[in-house]
Amino acid sequence: xxxxxxxxxxxxxxxxxxxxxxxxxxxxxxxxxxxxxxxxxxxxxxxxxxxxxxxxxxxxxxxxxxxxxxxxxxxxxxxxxxxxxxxxxxxxxxxxxxxxxxxxxxxxxxxxxxxxxxxxxxxxxxxxxxxxxxxxxxxxxxxxxxxxxxxxxxxxxxxxxxxxxxxxxxxxxxxxxxxxxxxxxxxxxxxxxxxxxxxxxxxxxxxxxxxxxxxxxxxxxxxxxxxxxxxxxxxxxxxxxxxxxxxxxxxxxxxxxxxxxxxxxxxxxxxxxxxxxxxxxxxxxxxxxxxxxxxxxxxxxxxxxxxxxxxxxxxxxxxxxxxxxxxxxxxxxxxxxxxxxxxxxxxxxxxxxxxxxxxxxxxxxxxxxxxxxxxxxxxxxxxxxxxxxxxxxxxxxxx
Ligand code: ATP
Ligand code: MG
Numbered sequence: 001x002x003x004x005x006x007x008x009x010x011x012x013x014x015x016x017x018x019x020x021x022x023x024x025x026x027x028x029x030x031x032x033x034x035x036x037x038x039x040x041x042x043x044x045x046x047x048x049x050x051x052x053x054x055x056x057x058x059x060x061x062x063x064x065x066x067x068x069x070x071x072x073x074x075x076x077x078x079x080x081x082x083x084x085x086x087x088x089x090x091x092x093x094x095x096x097x098x099x100x101x102x103x104x105x106x107x108x109x110x111x112x113x114x115x116x117x118x119x120x121x122x123x124x125x126x127x128x129x130x131x132x133x134x135x136x137x138x139x140x141x142x143x144x145x146x147x148x149x150x151x152x153x154x155x156x157x158x159x160x161x162x163x164x165x166x167x168x169x170x171x172x173x174x175x176x177x178x179x180x181x182x183x184x185x186x187x188x189x190x191x192x193x194x195x196x197x198x199x200x201x202x203x204x205x206x207x208x209x210x211x212x213x214x215x216x217x218x219x220x221x222x223x224x225x226x227x228x229x230x231x232x233x234x235x236x237x238x239x240x241x242x243x244x245x246x247x248x249x250x251x252x253x254x255x256x257x258x259x260x261x262x263x264x265x266x267x268x269x270x271x272x273x274x275x276x277x278x279x280x281x282x283x284x285x286x287x288x289x290x291x292x293x294x295x296x297x298x299x300x301x302x303x304x305x306x307x308x309x310x311x312x313x314x315x316x317x318x319x320x321x322x323x324x325x326x327x328x329x330x331x332x333x334x335x336x337x338x339x340x341x342x343x344x345x346x347x348x349x350x351x352x353x354x355x356x357x358x359x360x361x362x363x364x365x366x367x368x369x370x371x372x373x374x375x376x377x378x379x380x381x382x383x384x385x386x387x388x389x390x391x392x393x394x395x396x397x398x399x
Contacts, residue, residue, distance in 0.1 A: 006030065006055040006167040013049040016384035023047065026105075026152070030313070031064065047160055052227055053369055054193045055170075056162030060145070063089065068370055069275075070153040075111040077148055082118075082155065083125055086144055093144075099136035100126065118146060126299040151347040154202045163193055163325075168230050174307065175270040176279035177262060178202045178225075178234070180217055180335030182318055183281025183310055185225060185327045190309040191279050192229045199273060200225070200234040201266050205243075208236035208378040210390045211325030217335050219387070226382035231370045235269060245363050253358050256350045259289055260301040260359070261369070267302040268370050269377075277305040283318065284311050288346035291325040300352035 007025045010032070014021055019042065024031040027379040032050070039188060043061050050059045052389050062087050090100070104118035112118075117178070126132050126144075145156035176188040192198050202218055213219055213236065222234040242261050246254060266278050282290050299306050310318055322328040363369055381388040 002055070002170055003030075005170045005195075006053070009055065009167045009169070009230060010053050013053055013227075013384055014046055016386075017045050017049045018101055019046060020159055025341075026149075028149075031152070033093045034061070051160045051162045053167070054163050054165045054195070054228060057164050058159050058161050060154075061161045062145075062156040065153040067151040071111075074151070077112055077153065081152070082146060083122065085155045086122055086146070086399040087125065087129050089144060089155060090126045090132055093142055094131050094159050095141065097134070098132075098133075098141035099134040099139075100132050100142045100144065101135060101137045101140035102126065102146065103143050104148070108148065108150045112148050118148075120148065163228070165193035166195035168192050168228070169197045171197075171324060171381060172277075173197045173199070173273075173275045174277045174279050175199050175201055175266055175273065175275040177266055177281075178218070178221070179219070179281070180331075180333075181281065182315075182322050182327075182331045183283060183286075185221055185281075185331060186281075186318055186321050186325065187281040187307075187309050188225055189228055189325055189327070191307060192225075196279075197231070198225075198229045198279070199232055199235060199268055199275060202234060203237050203239045203262055203265075205239065207238045207240060207376055210378065210392075213378065213380070213390075217330065217333050221327070221330050222380065222382055222384060223387055224327065227385035229381050229382075232381075233273075234380045234382065235374075237265060237269075237373050238376050239373065241369055241372045241376075242363075245369060252347045253350070253355060254295060255289060255346045256297060256355055257358055257362065258293075259298040260355060261363075263298055263302045263306070264366070265370050265373055267304045269374060270304060272374075277307050278302075279307045279309070281310055282306075282308045283313055284313070286315060288348050291348045293349045293351075295335035297350035297352045297355055300330055301355075 007023050007030055010030065011023055021035065022033045024033065025283045032046070047059055047061065050056055058340055065081065070081055071076055102122045104115040106112040106115055123135060145159065147154040147156065171194055174196045176184065176191065176198050176255065178184045178188060179202065188198050188200065200222055218234070226232045239261065242258065248254070270278060282295060285291055288294070297341055319328070322331055359366065379391040
């Protein structure tokens with residue numbers, strides 16, 4: 001199931017990049033066939049797209065031979081073919097002063113000589129017949145990989161790491177609370193890497209307008225995330241109704257009452273769209289609203305599970321992760337986060353039952369508040385890094 005989903009997801013990214021290349025799913029790998037008329041620019045684009053697909057450990061352009069071409073009558077591999085192909089690639093990839101290595105791997109041991117023998121033999125051939133003259137087995141500038149399977153032979157001159165993990169759409173549907181900072185985009189990315197399909201909800205200080213939203217920080221963030229989540233909706237929910245019902249935002253309890261409003265509204269939407277859990281970028285004690293007491297008091301307001309993949313991360317780790325994954329440049333852009341508007345004098349030891357008392361006093365009709373807020377939401381659809389449609393009525397949007 002995972003492998004079929006992975007193949008579908010790769011096909012999606014490849015076709016979205018404008019190509020219809022055939023994917024052949026094997027036992028331990030997927031073969032993406034490069035058509036004869038493709039040039040290196042095409043290959044680069046597909047490599048880039050595939051290397052972003054969750055579930056992909058690594059991706060390589062490689063020279064491939066089926067058994068009919070590389071197995072001799074007695075089933076042994078055609079070593080002459082392996083040598084010829086490796087030397088040709090070694091010539092093409094030659095760089096002065098660079099060090100190389102041959103890394104061989106065989107899955108079938110009956111007819112093929114041991115990997116280390118292949119490595120020594122081919123390494124010597126490369127030194128004797130090409131301009132390469134320096135070997136570094138541990139840390140080569142260029143590794144030529146030979147993979148001999150029963151039915152396939154690959155000779156691999158390049159390799160790119162993918163994110164690993166599991167293919168999106170293999171783990172169920174979640175709704176991620178996305179803010180403009182570092183944490184929640186990474187949290188969303190991590191849940192997608194464990195196979196979740198992810199939609200986003202973002203609370204805005206004013207009523208969302210398609211024109212004002214166009215190319216805003218949140219627009220670009222969701223667009224970027226959808227390269228990995230493949231298909232996502234961003235629900236922009238105004239908290240203007242919340243603002244109107246609250247008597248005084250500077251009260252110490254206001255921040256936590258607001259947090260619970262976000263949680264409740266998100267839970268409501270999640271149920272509406274069939275998401276099974278919420279996701280947040282919470283990290284224990286990172287800011288006042290994320291003390292253990294406050295997290296407990298916040299999520300006490302809802303019954304849906306809240307997944308917090310960053311809960312035990314240090315801020316440094318999160319920022320480092322955002323550099324690696326590529327969200328850093330977007331996240332550092334200034335953004336007027338709602339919480340900076342409200343949190344003046346935050347409390348750090350909130351108690352759910354006390355918050356509830358305030359809510360009963362300040363927000364007499366909670367259901368109506370949620371209904372109004374979601375009723376004025378904007379829903380923006382993204383696919384594979386591109387924006388598709390914008391809807392003004394979220395409830396019309398089909399699953
Ligand atoms: P981030 O870096 O994700 O902005 P943060 O460290 O600023 O997080 P908080 O502002 O306390 O932390 O928010 C905690 C979590 O609550 C966020 O990670 C996000 O999941 C959610 N959240 C905060 N603000 C919003 C918002 N305006 N809309 C949707 N979710 C939000
Ligand atoms: Mg924030």
